[in-house]
Amino acid sequence: MNPKSTEFSLESLHYLTISLCLFLKQSDSDLFFKVKEKLDMMETMMKEIEIREKKRMAERLEAKAELALKAAERDEQLQAEIKADADSKKVEAEQEAEQTA
Secondary structure (H helix, E strand, C coil), X not given: CCHHXXXXXXXXXXXXXXXXXXXXXXXXHHHHHHHHHHHHHHHHHHHHHHHHHHHHHHHHHHHHHHHHHHHHHHHHHHHHHHHHHHHHHHXXXXXXXXXXX
């Protein structure tokens, strides 16, 4: 074997190895950035979903609060009617007592 051809072969093999390593590193780098971009998009999507869910929950809580407020107002009105009815019955009873007396 010719030492010069061996040297050429080793040198070309070295360059080929370096080229392959650079290609693989570039490929790995591209893959990393593609995956990172997808993960970033997924993170953004999850944040958007979380925000939507929080808005829905706030709307549901607001609706429940409105229903509770209406129920409280209805109860208050009912209590006022009961008291007014009791007062009117009391007045009627007093008037009956006066008439019988």
